[in-house]
Amino acid sequence: MSNKDYNDIPGTTIFDGDMARKGYWVNQFCMSLVKPDNRARFLADEATYLDEWQITAEQRTAVLKRDYNTLLSLGGNVYFFSKLFFTDEKSFEACAAQMAGMSQPDYRAMMINGGRAVAGNRSTRVEDR
Amino acid sequence: MSNKDYNDIPGTTIFDGDMARKGYWVNQFCMSLVKPDNRARFLADEATYLDEWQITAEQRTAVLKRDYNTLLSLGGNVYFFSKLFFTDEKSFEACAAQMAGMSQPDYRAMMINGGRAVAGNRSTRVEDR
Amino acid sequence: MAKITAGISTSHVPALGVAMDHGNTEDEYWAPLFKGYEHSRQWMQENTPDVVVLVYNDHASAFSLELIPTFAIGCAEQFAIADEGWGPRPVPAVEGHPELAWHIAQSAIEDEFDMTIVNRMPVDHGLTVPLSMLFGQPKSWPCQVIPIAVNVVVYPPPSGRRCYHLGQAIGRAVESFAPDVDVQVWGTGGMSHQLQGPRAGLINQAFDQAFMNDLVANPELLMHKPHIEYLREAGSEGVELVMWLIMRGALGPHAKELYRFYHVPASNTAVGHMILQSA
Amino acid sequence: MAKITAGISTSHVPALGVAMDHGNTEDEYWAPLFKGYEHSRQWMQENTPDVVVLVYNDHASAFSLELIPTFAIGCAEQFAIADEGWGPRPVPAVEGHPELAWHIAQSAIEDEFDMTIVNRMPVDHGLTVPLSMLFGQPKSWPCQVIPIAVNVVVYPPPSGRRCYHLGQAIGRAVESFAPDVDVQVWGTGGMSHQLQGPRAGLINQAFDQAFMNDLVANPELLMHKPHIEYLREAGSEGVELVMWLIMRGALGPHAKELYRFYHVPASNTAVGHMILQSA
Ligand SMILES: [Fe+3]
Ligand SMILES: [Fe+3]
Numbered sequence: 001m002s003n004k005d006y007n008d009i010p011g012t013t014i015f016d017g018d019m020a021r022k023g024y025w026v027n028q029f030c031m032s033l034v035k036p037d038n039r040a041r042f043l044a045d046e047a048t049y050l051d052e053w054q055i056t057a058e059q060r061t062a063v064l065k066r067d068y069n070t071l072l073s074l075g076g077n078v079y080f081f082s083k084l085f086f087t088d089e090k091s092f093e094a095c096a097a098q099m100a101g102m103s104q105p106d107y108r109a110m111m112i113n114g115g116r117a118v119a120g121n122r123s124t125r126v127e128d129r
Numbered sequence: 130m131s132n133k134d135y136n137d138i139p140g141t142t143i144f145d146g147d148m149a150r151k152g153y154w155v156n157q158f159c160m161s162l163v164k165p166d167n168r169a170r171f172l173a174d175e176a177t178y179l180d181e182w183q184i185t186a187e188q189r190t191a192v193l194k195r196d197y198n199t200l201l202s203l204g205g206n207v208y209f210f211s212k213l214f215f216t217d218e219k220s221f222e223a224c225a226a227q228m229a230g231m232s233q234p235d236y237r238a239m240m241i242n243g244g245r246a247v248a249g250n251r252s253t254r255v256e257d258r
Numbered sequence: 259m260a261k262i263t264a265g266i267s268t269s270h271v272p273a274l275g276v277a278m279d280h281g282n283t284e285d286e287y288w289a290p291l292f293k294g295y296e297h298s299r300q301w302m303q304e305n306t307p308d309v310v311v312l313v314y315n316d317h318a319s320a321f322s323l324e325l326i327p328t329f330a331i332g333c334a335e336q337f338a339i340a341d342e343g344w345g346p347r348p349v350p351a352v353e354g355h356p357e358l359a360w361h362i363a364q365s366a367i368e369d370e371f372d373m374t375i376v377n378r379m380p381v382d383h384g385l386t387v388p389l390s391m392l393f394g395q396p397k398s399w400p401c402q403v404i405p406i407a408v409n410v411v412v413y414p415p416p417s418g419r420r421c422y423h424l425g426q427a428i429g430r431a432v433e434s435f436a437p438d439v440d441v442q443v444w445g446t447g448g449m450s451h452q453l454q455g456p457r458a459g460l461i462n463q464a465f466d467q468a469f470m471n472d473l474v475a476n477p478e479l480l481m482h483k484p485h486i487e488y489l490r491e492a493g494s495e496g497v498e499l500v501m502w503l504i505m506r507g508a509l510g511p512h513a514k515e516l517y518r519f520y521h522v523p524a525s526n527t528a529v530g531h532m533i534l535q536s537a
Numbered sequence: 538m539a540k541i542t543a544g545i546s547t548s549h550v551p552a553l554g555v556a557m558d559h560g561n562t563e564d565e566y567w568a569p570l571f572k573g574y575e576h577s578r579q580w581m582q583e584n585t586p587d588v589v590v591l592v593y594n595d596h597a598s599a600f601s602l603e604l605i606p607t608f609a610i611g612c613a614e615q616f617a618i619a620d621e622g623w624g625p626r627p628v629p630a631v632e633g634h635p636e637l638a639w640h641i642a643q644s645a646i647e648d649e650f651d652m653t654i655v656n657r658m659p660v661d662h663g664l665t666v667p668l669s670m671l672f673g674q675p676k677s678w679p680c681q682v683i684p685i686a687v688n689v690v691v692y693p694p695p696s697g698r699r700c701y702h703l704g705q706a707i708g709r710a711v712e713s714f715a716p717d718v719d720v721q722v723w724g725t726g727g728m729s730h731q732l733q734g735p736r737a738g739l740i741n742q743a744f745d746q747a748f749m750n751d752l753v754a755n756p757e758l759l760m761h762k763p764h765i766e767y768l769r770e771a772g773s774e775g776v777e778l779v780m781w782l783i784m785r786g787a788l789g790p791h792a793k794e795l796y797r798f799y800h801v802p803a804s805n806t807a808v809g810h811m812i813l814q815s816a
């Protein structure tokens with residue numbers, strides 16, 4: 001898709017049509033975890049459950065490793081893979097900290113102190129930093 | 130809903146929000162007949178199949194009698210209840226003829242001769258007839 | 259750059275599909291009708307597009323009363339053939355063009371059309387009958403298809419004006435798509451017909467011919483035709499004609515007519531078909 | 538005649554629902570935040586509407602990638618509570634107002650908004666957390682709710698301008714509904730936050746405060762804020778704020794601010810909440 005004026009935002013993936021196409025099945029897999037039976041089946045045998053979905057080897061590895069930043073680059077969307085956080089009984093805060101590359105206490109401290117500043121985080125273009 | 134400028138068209142029911150609310154479940158029942166298993170179950174025992182749907186006694190009778198004009202007045206929509214025509218292996222033409230109150234040969238003859246004329250069929254208001 | 263090379267309109271009467279699927283097209287009843295599409299099948303062979311943006315309406319096949327989108331655009335790789343109550347039609351599955359479809363969806367949303375993006379949508383006679391009428395019975399369809407499903411089942415359908423403007427937005431979207439793709443836009447449904455109630459069988463040939471004339475020369479006039487006029491003059495199902503305005507809008511302000519065919523009846527319906535190009 | 542008596546905006550952070558459902562609202566972390574809603578709970582008791590038109594977004598609960606409506610209006614009698622991956626929240630089911638909902642749907646479509654009408658839509662934290670924050674933990678919700686789900690998950694969401702105009706259309710629709718019904722419009726989501734990637738945790742208090750100021754006094758200015766500005770300045774999920782513009786549009790050109798509360802953080806998010814009335 002043309003005119004991606006958002007591609008210079010650091011550490012941020014915009015879930016547009018290209019990403020939605022790339023991540024279609026991995027997101028549909030995540031969505032399936034809103035059913036308790038599916039959560040139980042997945043937790044009992046992740047590999048077998050994943051065999052039912054047309055996902056790539058890279059997406060599969062990222063799911064098994066709960067490597068959310070990689071999953072983002074492979075078309076995963078945070079609202080979809082949050083079903084995986086909750087299936088793991090992890091909080092959104094814990095998983096956000098992980099994506100931010102921080103311990104959960106450090107991340108929480110940053111948030112209590114007003115969150116990540118926007119200054120320096122607007123663009124990867126030199127003139128905007 | 131206000132401003133129904135279409136309520137004077139003779140022999141015609143416009144499937145608006147009011148009708149869609151009234152006919153919700155009877156239309157959803159009809160829609161279920163797009164699955165072969167459901168068609169078979171329905172044909173084997175219509176009464177039991179209908180018990181599964183929250184339809185009114187009047188709607189139930191209209192379905193059992195294939196009384197399509199009554200079904201229209203009870204919120205049925207022709208695209209939904211056409212699934213019932215096809216389940217019965219009837220054609221759309223046969224069922225249209227029935228709603229028109231004509232034999233199928235007479236209806237077909239009318240159509241071959243150019244169809245029902247619009248003159249006299251525009252409005253039930255006297256000045257438009 | 260992608261380009262819209264033609265606009266096609268055609269009725270999508272289910273009985274036409276049944277006649278083809280059962281090999282009845284040379285029966286006395288059907289022969290004159292199918293003869294009227296012979297020229298177009300030939301023309302389509304010489305002018306096969308890469309992609310058809312096919313505007314149609316779902317007839318309680320993909321969408322029940324659970325969910326009724328005004329405009330749904332199909333962005334999937336493939337669309338299955340719907341079972342409408344007598345088993346799916348024996349025609350090939352429909353291949354989509356996800357890249358162009360998503361591009362049109364994004365562009366139309368940015369143009370303030372409130373599209374529903376859909377990735378799973380079994381397609382019914384509204385979409386497959388036009389393909390059959392124009393391509394015959396190939397093993398696979400000769401082009402990709404982007405389905406745009408318009409609600410005309412639950413009142414109110416989108417206005418003619420809204421449809422015409424959506425066509426213009428589709429035109430802008432296609433013209434901003436970088437790959438060289440030959441695109442046709444098809445508008446289907448109509449012409450005058452009523453399928454329900456004691457007034458079933460209504461046909462209005464004068465209305466239909468005037469509509470086709472105006473579609474070529476006065477689309478801005480058609481854009482303002484209120485729904486009540488379709489319902490009253492062209493039958494309760496005649497309102498499907500607003501979908502032809504999407505096709506017409508995509509062609510730009512001036513169009514020329516390459517072909518026209520009109521026939522009464524096909525089952526309960528008047529059949530109209532046109533080939534148009536931007537002029 | 539029906540009348541819009543107030544507009545409410547509030548963040549809909551899932552952790553707020555969890556805190557209430559687990560009785561943690563008096564913990565040191567949560568107490569200041571819930572204290573900020575005490576005035577509003579009191580105000581809501583004195584100003585309970587008959588119906589809330591509740592603008593929110595579905596977070597991959599009712600809608601997967603199979604189907605993504607830009608604007609979906611819930612016309613059902615009742616909406617179930619969604620299971621988002623840890624079982625449904627222990628809150629009452631949501632009762633709809635089908636008659637007013639269908640009226641708004643018809644009116645908005647006639648006003649050229651391409652609504653998706655939906656009759657089956659489990660509602661997630663986006664809708665239930667605002668109800669909990671403003672009504673507490675009653676056995677049943679004290680009013681009926683018409684959910685309007687806006688796509689902000691798949692890019693592009695509708696523009697701020699489109700959202701503001703939809704609010705105006707909702708205003709016209711409510712005012713043309715004959716029964717005497719007291720209606721509030723709620724806009725939810727935001728404020729600044731980013732839930733994903735290395736930039737997760739972004740908060741922009743200056744942006745949020747300016748947004749609330751402009752929402753009251755300069756909505757026409759906000760209407761033209763491009764998506765890129767939300768994404769860059771307020772985090773990738775900050776774009777949810779376009780939903781506040783639907784509420785604001787419904788109030789008419791001039792509004793007065795009855796209450797404002799702002800707090801950082803709730804889990805990953807800045808929380809903002811306002812009570813507005815037409816002026
Ligand atoms: Fe049709
Ligand atoms: Fe949200």
